[in-house]
Amino acid sequence: MTALNAIAAAGVAEPGSFSIGALIIGLALLVVNGAFTATEISLLASRRGLIEGQAEQGDRRAVWAIRALRDLPTTFAGTQLGVTMSSLGLGYIAEPAIAAGLSGLLGSVDVPEATSGIIAVTVALTLVVFLHMVVGDMAPKNLAITHAESVALRLAFPFGVWVIATRPLTKLLDVASRAVLWLLRVEPVAEHKLVHTPEELALVLTESHVRGMIAGQDARMMGAALRLSSIDAEAAMTSRVDIAAVPDSASVTALLDLAAASGHTRIPVYHEDLDHITGVVHIKDALILDANPDQVTVAELLRPIAAVPETRDLEHLLRDMLDGRQHVV
Numbered sequence: 001m002t003a004l005n006a007i008a009a010a011g012v013a014e015p016g017s018f019s020i021g022a023l024i025i026g027l028a029l030l031v032v033n034g035a036f037t038a039t040e041i042s043l044l045a046s047r048r049g050l051i052e053g054q055a056e057q058g059d060r061r062a063v064w065a066i067r068a069l070r071d072l073p074t075t076f077a078g079t080q081l082g083v084t085m086s087s088l089g090l091g092y093i094a095e096p097a098i099a100a101g102l103s104g105l106l107g108s109v110d111v112p113e114a115t116s117g118i119i120a121v122t123v124a125l126t127l128v129v130f131l132h133m134v135v136g137d138m139a140p141k142n143l144a145i146t147h148a149e150s151v152a153l154r155l156a157f158p159f160g161v162w163v164i165a166t167r168p169l170t171k172l173l174d175v176a177s178r179a180v181l182w183l184l185r186v187e188p189v190a191e192h193k194l195v196h197t198p199e200e201l202a203l204v205l206t207e208s209h210v211r212g213m214i215a216g217q218d219a220r221m222m223g224a225a226l227r228l229s230s231i232d233a234e235a236a237m238t239s240r241v242d243i244a245a246v247p248d249s250a251s252v253t254a255l256l257d258l259a260a261a262s263g264h265t266r267i268p269v270y271h272e273d274l275d276h277i278t279g280v281v282h283i284k285d286a287l288i289l290d291a292n293p294d295q296v297t298v299a300e301l302l303r304p305i306a307a308v309p310e311t312r313d314l315e316h317l318l319r320d321m322l323d324g325r326q327h328v329v
Contacts, residue, residue, distance in 0.1 A: 026094025026128075029086045033136035036082035039159045041144035042151035043068055043075060050149055064156035068163075073188055077173035078163040083136075090132060099124035202226050233317055233329075234310035245270050248278055248302070252286045252293035255301075259283045266328050268305070269298050280305045280328050305329065 048069060055062035068075045099120045106116035144151045163170055181188050202223065209219040244262035246255050248269050255267060265283045270276055279302040286293065286301060306329045308317060321329060 022093050022097035026090055026097065029090040029094070030131055030135045033083055033086040033090065033132065034140035035155060036079045036086065036159075037137055038140035038144040038151050039068075039155045040075065040079040041141050042148045042155065045145050045148035046152045047149065051152065054153070059153070061153040061156050064160040065152050067160060068156060073174045073177065074163060074170055077170040077177070078159065078166065081166060081169055081173060082162060087132065087136070090128060090136075095124050095128045098127060228318065229313050229315040231314045232310060233308055233312045233314065236314055237310070240274060243268060243274060245274060245277070246281075246298055247271070248297065248299040250298050252289060252296045252298060252301070255281060255286055255298050256283070256293065259286075267298075268328070269302055277305060279303055 043065065046065070046069075048066075051062045051065050051069070055066050099117075102120035102123055103116050106119060107113065178188055205214065205219055205222055205226070208214045209216065214222075244258055244264055245268040246258055248271050259265065259267060267281050267283070268277050269279050269281055271278050278299075281298050281301045282303060285303075286298075289296060289301075306320075306324065306326055308320070308329050312320075317329070321327070
């Protein structure tokens with residue numbers, strides 16, 4: 001009752017402008033709390049590729065959003081600081097104002113002072129917590145998930161200004177969180193990269209094909225790309241009987257004839273038999289040859305070819321080939 005009496009002494013319990021002003025401030029803090037919550041969820045749920053595309057087109061809101069996505073620790077610190085400060089302000093201003101008003105209302109109907117104070121504080125606390133959960137948390141989260149890119153773009157600039165204004169505090173929170181993660185031996189995520197898993201992308205691909213947004217052949221090709229991690233190199237190898245190859249003693253003319261007949265631009269080269277592949281020849285090397293092609297053997301144009309285990313999955317194998325700039329293994 002001491003705190004309640006202090007509030008009443010300050011004039012909060014009076015049905016004047018101060019009490020109404022406190023309620024208005026409380027509603028504003030609810031909105032601010034919801035904005036910080038929506039900012040964090042929308043940034044994490046948004047498709048970065050779309051936002052990057054708009055940033056490249058000169059959308060300043062998208063530029064601010066990309067900045068937040070590239071520094072997730074600071075983003076988390078900024079949103080949590082905003083949520084905490086608005087929540088504390090809500091409890092400090094709105095709950096006492098509502099309690100004081102209810103206490104005065106109950107006192108006017110001859111409810112004992114002790115009873116009216118308990119009822120007023122309980123109802124006020126329940127109402128503030130309920131509004132905080134619904135308006136400040138649950139509703140903004142659902143809105144941010146269903147309209148991620150739109151919400152992120154609308155809130156990115158004011159959030160960026162908030163982060164700049166509170167940088168000392170956000171950096172302190174960032175350092176503290178990294179220290180906790182270090183104790184737990186967890187590597188913090190520095191940047192938002194991938195939201196959707198291959199399984200989720202497969203569902204989106206199937207739905208897009210059903211709706212006629214993607215042609216059947218394109219859907220099959222992209223679907224196969226999503227399944228690369230489950231296919232090994234042995235399954236993707238060209239059968240021995242289908243290999244178009246030349247011995248290392250063959251002339252460049254014979255190589256060009258084989259390329260014309262098979263349609264391949266890269267021809268494996270073997271020594272004595274196909275069990276001893278020694279390299280690969282690119283047709284462009286033969287086409288730009290200055291010497292007489294009948295007098296040059298393919299061994300002189302040989303490029304090395306990497307050997308890989310047949311159990312290597314295609315996803316990692318493709319990455320290896322891209323990193324090594326290799327077209328054949």
